[in-house]
Amino acid sequence: MNAADDIQTRWWKLEEKLIEKFGKKPDMESILFLIGVQEVNGAGHKFTKEQKEDLMHIAVCTLLMSSGYYEHEGWDEDGWPHFKQLKEYKMMSLFEQENLLKDHVLFYFAQNEFL
DSSP states (O other), X not given: OOHHHHHHHHHHHHHHHHHHHHSSOOOHHHHHHHHHHHHTTOTTOOOOHHHHHHHHHHHHHHHHXXXXXXXXXXXXXXXXXXXXXXXXXXXXXXXXXXXXXXXHHHHHHHHTTOO
């Protein structure tokens, strides 16, 4: 089994757990939104379209901190985290980008004892 197969197998298990919890299969954007909401303790809040995009960006930064792409700089007056990019992304195919994000999402959920 190669690494991509392992990521996909673990991804399907995560999707099953999320379906059990939320009643439908989430796409990557929904998962990133969920992580962003978790990071700002925003459960139950209504968000504007711009805030939803910001939450997905927060999720990506949070996920990629573990690989040294970002560091947390602090919080603004509204309680939203801000990040500093530490290194550039290397050129990757869409498949590689998706697997990078999936791997980091899986790590995030494992760290938060969801998996």
